[in-house]
Amino acid sequence: MNMFKDKKTRNDIVLALAVIIAAAGIWLFSELVKEEGAFAVVTVKGIETARYPLDTDAEIRLESENGGYNILIIKDGKADVTEASCPDHVCVDQRAVGRTGEAITCLPNKTVITIEGFEEAEVDFVS
Helix, strand or coil: CCCCCCHHHHHHHHHHHHHHHHHHHHHHHHHHHCCECCEEEEEECCEEEEEEECCCCEEEEEECCCCCEEEEEEECCEEEEEEECCCCCHHHHCCCECECCCEEEECCCCEEEEEECHHHHCCCCCC
16 A cells, blocks of 8 residues: 555645755754854843953853852853853753854853854944
């Protein structure tokens, strides 16, 4: 028995393939339009505490108000958390980020490292 003889099954397969191809296209487009970042912006409890250029290698200890810490390594244009005092280490397990809009989050320490480009760094005081 050929499974493609059943018109309903064939249409289901065509629909599934169309959805997969559309999703892959959207993902590819979103990856292609992201720009390389310029700064790693550190916020603790929603307040920006520091801004580090991604073109300068550095190792920074980020202290949080609860006594916790994160070690941020900036190398080769990417930011990575390599060590943290939090119990789950989700932030340490995340990959290094270097494109605009990417972020590393440590919920127990209430710390977020977001990658921004040059456009976000410029402040317009006129408007």
